[in-house]
Amino acid sequence: MKIAFLGLGSMNGSILHGLQQANLPNTTFVATCHSEASAARAAETYQITVEASGVNPDANLAAIESADVVLIGVKPAQVTGLLSEIAEDLEPKTIVVSVAAAVTVAQMEAVLKPGQPVVRTMPNTPTQVGAGVIGLCAGTNTNAEQLKSVQELLDQAAQTVVVDEAQMDALTGVSGSGPAYVFHFAETLIKAGVEAGLDEQTAQELAIGTIAGAAKMLQQDNADPENLRVAVTSPNGTTEAALRQLAPMGELVEKAVLAARDRAAEISAELD
Numbered sequence: 001m002k003i004a005f006l007g008l009g010s011m012n013g014s015i016l017h018g019l020q021q022a023n024l025p026n027t028t029f030v031a032t033c034h035s036e037a038s039a040a041r042a043a044e045t046y047q048i049t050v051e052a053s054g055v056n057p058d059a060n061l062a063a064i065e066s067a068d069v070v071l072i073g074v075k076p077a078q079v080t081g082l083l084s085e086i087a088e089d090l091e092p093k094t095i096v097v098s099v100a101a102a103v104t105v106a107q108m109e110a111v112l113k114p115g116q117p118v119v120r121t122m123p124n125t126p127t128q129v130g131a132g133v134i135g136l137c138a139g140t141n142t143n144a145e146q147l148k149s150v151q152e153l154l155d156q157a158a159q160t161v162v163v164d165e166a167q168m169d170a171l172t173g174v175s176g177s178g179p180a181y182v183f184h185f186a187e188t189l190i191k192a193g194v195e196a197g198l199d200e201q202t203a204q205e206l207a208i209g210t211i212a213g214a215a216k217m218l219q220q221d222n223a224d225p226e227n228l229r230v231a232v233t234s235p236n237g238t239t240e241a242a243l244r245q246l247a248p249m250g251e252l253v254e255k256a257v258l259a260a261r262d263r264a265a266e267i268s269a270e271l272d
């Protein structure tokens with residue numbers, strides 16, 4: 001199997017790393033970046049051939065030759081331009097998989113040859129450490145077997161969830177952008193720990209250990225976030241006092257997810 005990564009930046013790199021860890025038999029990886037410097041950096045990191053499209057204008061065409069899967073990892077505004085560049089040379093069997101936020105199946109199919117199979121995905125950065133979540137949906141020319149083959153491939157790098165395209169922006173608001181919410185919470189917990197009297201290093205150690213431990217408990221079989229919260233909260237105790245202050249958080253998180261979802265829809269409209 002040949003897998004081409006066009007735009008081997010942070011997200012595509014995380015997926016490549018996951019696939020490399022899986023030691024897939026008979027699998028070849030090739031990739032491109034824009035600048036010579038980023039291609040050299042990526043080649044060093046992943047120990048594969050990475051060509052620079054900014055130096056070699058045929059780099060993307062060479063990478064897609066005979067590829068089974070082409071993963072598009074450029075910024076949303078660059079996706080259709082890149083697809084237009086490769087459209088005529090893609091083989092009919094090649095499945096085009098995009099990781100870009102907000103770029104719709106229709107926008108991709110509009111610049112590809114009729115019938116080209118497309119899969120739209122939304123990964124997240126914990127894929128870098130083997131703990132990612134990837135949402136995916138099929139394009140209109142993608143049959144169940146092709147979708148399954150992409151899902152099975154991505155399963156090697158992350159946990160996958162198939163959704164309807166209509167849910168993709170909501171999924172982006174939860175899991176695509178979600179790691180940033182958790183990192184932001186970690187930053188504020190550390191700051192609050194320092195404010196409460198801890199030194200910075202101790203606050204960081206405690207905050208990160210607590211978030212990692214809580215995440216591990218959430219991943220246990222039959223874990224229920226509400227039950228886990230109740231088990232920490234003694235009547236009239238310290239947690240209850242803290243949670244009273246966090247009451248507005250529910251509404252804020254909902255607002256955040258809806259803002260991310262709506263921004264994705266807005267970006268899609270801007271790209272039309």
Ligand SMILES: NC(=O)c1ccc[n+]([C@@H]2O[C@H](COP(=O)([O-])OP(=O)(O)OC[C@H]3O[C@@H](n4cnc5c(N)ncnc54)[C@H](O)[C@@H]3O)[C@@H](O)[C@H]2O)c1
Binds near residue numbers: 082100101
């Ligand atoms: N970073 C995230 O958390 C995240 C999560 C989910 C999805 N995404 C999506 O992933 C995509 C890439 O984001 P990123 O954060 O990895 O960005 P990035 O800047 O790290 O990577 C983009 C890569 O594309 C390359 N590139 C640009 N033009 C090119 C061209 N014409 N040919 C070949 N390579 C080219 C650049 O050299 C760079 O390596 C975006 O569409 C984004 O919406 C990102």
